[in-house]
Amino acid sequence: MKLKFDILVVGGGPAGCAFALGLINLNPQLRILILERGDYLRPRVGETLPPQCRVLLERLGIWEEFLLGNHLPAFGSLSSWGSEHAVSQEFLTSVERNGWHLDRNRFDRFLADQVRERGVELWENSTFQEANHLETGGWILVSEGKEIQCQILVDATGRSAGISRLAGANVLLFDRLVGTMAILESGSQLNRDTLVEAAAEGWWYSALLPDQKMAAAFFTDANQVKLLEIQNSEGWVNQLQTAPLTQARLSGLFQPENLHLRTWPAQSQRSDQVIGRDWLAVGDAAAAFDPLSSQGIFFALRSGLMGAFAAIDLLEGGETAQSACQKYSFSQLEQFMGYWEVKRDFYAMEQRWADRPFWRLRQGKIALSPTDKLILQPASHKKCLFFSPTDLGYLRNSYPGGATAAEFMAALRKIRPDLPPGHALEGLQMLVEDGFATQNIPELQS
Numbered sequence: 001m002k003l004k005f006d007i008l009v010v011g012g013g014p015a016g017c018a019f020a021l022g023l024i025n026l027n028p029q030l031r032i033l034i035l036e037r038g039d040y041l042r043p044r045v046g047e048t049l050p051p052q053c054r055v056l057l058e059r060l061g062i063w064e065e066f067l068l069g070n071h072l073p074a075f076g077s078l079s080s081w082g083s084e085h086a087v088s089q090e091f092l093t094s095v096e097r098n099g100w101h102l103d104r105n106r107f108d109r110f111l112a113d114q115v116r117e118r119g120v121e122l123w124e125n126s127t128f129q130e131a132n133h134l135e136t137g138g139w140i141l142v143s144e145g146k147e148i149q150c151q152i153l154v155d156a157t158g159r160s161a162g163i164s165r166l167a168g169a170n171v172l173l174f175d176r177l178v179g180t181m182a183i184l185e186s187g188s189q190l191n192r193d194t195l196v197e198a199a200a201e202g203w204w205y206s207a208l209l210p211d212q213k214m215a216a217a218f219f220t221d222a223n224q225v226k227l228l229e230i231q232n233s234e235g236w237v238n239q240l241q242t243a244p245l246t247q248a249r250l251s252g253l254f255q256p257e258n259l260h261l262r263t264w265p266a267q268s269q270r271s272d273q274v275i276g277r278d279w280l281a282v283g284d285a286a287a288a289f290d291p292l293s294s295q296g297i298f299f300a301l302r303s304g305l306m307g308a309f310a311a312i313d314l315l316e317g318g319e320t321a322q323s324a325c326q327k328y329s330f331s332q333l334e335q336f337m338g339y340w341e342v343k344r345d346f347y348a349m350e351q352r353w354a355d356r357p358f359w360r361l362r363q364g365k366i367a368l369s370p371t372d373k374l375i376l377q378p379a380s381h382k383k384c385l386f387f388s389p390t391d392l393g394y395l396r397n398s399y400p401g402g403a404t405a406a407e408f409m410a411a412l413r414k415i416r417p418d419l420p421p422g423h424a425l426e427g428l429q430m431l432v433e434d435g436f437a438t439q440n441i442p443e444l445q446s
C-alpha cells in the first residue's frame with residue numbers, strides 16, 4: 001500500500017523539526033512525515049544555543065516547554081584570540097540576556113516530541129536513500145519497506161545534504177575544518193563561560209554542559225588531524241599543551257588513557273541551489289557554519305521557519321512557487337555571505353601564527369592581481385574549495401592553456417551569477433593555495 005503525505009522531511013534534527021513545526025502552525029491540515037535515521041541516543045554535537053534563539057522558539061510555539069528542559073543558562077564567553085589575554089564577552093549586552101548550554105540529545109529529542117504532539121509523523125531509525133521525481137510532480141520513494149508518495153521533499157539531512165545532491169545541487173566547501181571532541185566529567189567547575197582559545201594549529205573550545213559534563217574540542221583542518229595524530233589521545237593532549245587557558249581548565253578532568261575522542265566535520269559550506277521544483281533544503285543542508293560562530297542551531301531553526309513559508313508557496317505552484325524560489329534562495333545566500341564576512345574578519349584578527357597552514361588559509365589575503373595568469377591543473381579526486389566540480393570543469397574547458405585572473409572572473413560571472421565577485425576572487429586565490437592552479441605573474445616591462 002502506498003502512503004501519501006503532502007510533505008516528506010528527511011532529517012529530524014533542529015532544522016527538520018523547526019520546519020515541520022512552522023508548517024503545521026501555518027496549515028494544520030497538511031500531512032507531514034519526518035524520516036530520522038537515528039534514535040536520539042547516539043552522540044550528537046553542537047551544544048551552545050545563543051540568546052537570540054529565544055525569539056525563534058517562541059515563534060515555533062515551544063518556548064515555555066523548552067524552559068522545562070533543565071538546560072544550563074550560559075551568560076557569555078571568554079576568548080583568547082589575537083592575544084594571550086582572555087577577553088570576556090557577556091550576553092548581558094544582548095536583549096535576551098542569556099543563552100543555554102544544551103544536552104544536545106535531549107534538545108533534539110525534545111524537538112521531535114513537540115513535532116509529534118502537533119500531529120506530525122516522525123519515524124525514527126528510518127533512513128532515506130533514493131527517491132524518484134515524478135514528471136507530473138511529486139516524489140515516490142521506499143523507506144523501511146514502505147512505499148511513500150509526497151508532493152515536496154525537504155532536505156534536513158545536515159552537512160550531507162543528500163536530497164539537495166539528488167535534486168542536482170552542488171555542495172560548495174569553503175574549508176576543511178573538523179573538530180575532535182571529548183565529553184568529560186566537569187567535576188566541581190562552576191564557570192559557565194564558553195572558553196575559546198586560539199593556538200598555533202587551530203583553536204580550542206570548551207563549555208560546561210548540564211549534568212556536570214564538559215565539552216572540549218580542538219578544531220583544525222582535516223589534513224592536520226592526520227598529520228598531528230589528533231584522533232589519538234597523545235596527539236590531542238600535545239595540542240592542549242599549546243593552549244594554556246584550556247589546559248588549566250581541563251586539568252584533572254581526564255586521564256589520557258580514558259579519553260574518548262570523536263572527530264566531527266565542521267567545514268563552512270553551502271549548496272549552490274537550496275530550492276527547486278518540489279524540493280527545498282533547510283539548516284546545515286542549505287548552509288553550514290564554522291562552530292566558532294555558534295550560529296548553527298540558530299540558522300537551522302530560522303531556515304526551518306522560513307522554509308515552511310516557502311513550502312506553502314511551492315504547494316501553490318505557478319508564479320507563487322517561482323517567486324518563493326527566488327526569495328528563499330536570496331535569503332539563504334544573503335545569510336551565508338553575511339556570516340562569511342564576519343568569519344573572515346574574525347580569523348584575520350589572529351595574527352600570532354599567520355605563517356601556520358591553518359591560519360594562512362583563513363586570513364583571506366588576496367595576492368592575485370587581475371593580470372596574473374592561472375593554469376588549471378588536470379582533474380584530481382580531491383574536492384576543491386569554493387567551486388563545484390562542474391564550475392571547475394567549465395573553467396578548464398574554457399581555458400585549457402590558462403587565462404588571466406580577470407578572464408576567469410568574467411567566465412565565473414557567466415556561469416555563477418549567484419557568486420559575489422569578492423567570493424569568486426577568494427575562490428581563485430584558494431585554487432592556487434590548494435594546488436588546483438598554478439600562477440604565472442607577468443614580468444614587469446622595463
Ligand SMILES: Cc1cc2nc3c(=O)[nH]c(=O)nc-3n(C[C@H](O)[C@H](O)[C@H](O)COP(=O)(O)OP(=O)(O)OC[C@H]3O[C@@H](n4cnc5c(N)ncnc54)[C@H](O)[C@@H]3O)c2cc1C
Pocket residue numbers: 010011012013014015016035036037038045046047048049050126127128129156157158159160162179181217264265266282283284285288289291294295296297298300
Ligand atoms: C563540533 C561541532 C560543534 C558545534 N557547536 C555548535 C554550537 O555550539 N552552537 C551551535 O549553534 N551550533 C553548533 N554546531 C553546529 C550545529 O550542530 C548544526 O548547525 C546543527 O546541528 C544543524 O542542524 P540540522 O538540523 O540542519 O542538522 P543536523 O543537526 O545534522 O541534523 C540532521 C539530521 O538528519 C538525520 N539524517 C541525515 N541523513 C539522513 C538520511 N539519509 N535519512 C534519515 N535521516 C537522516 C541525522 O540523523 C540528523 O538527525 C556545531 C557543529 C559541530 C560539528
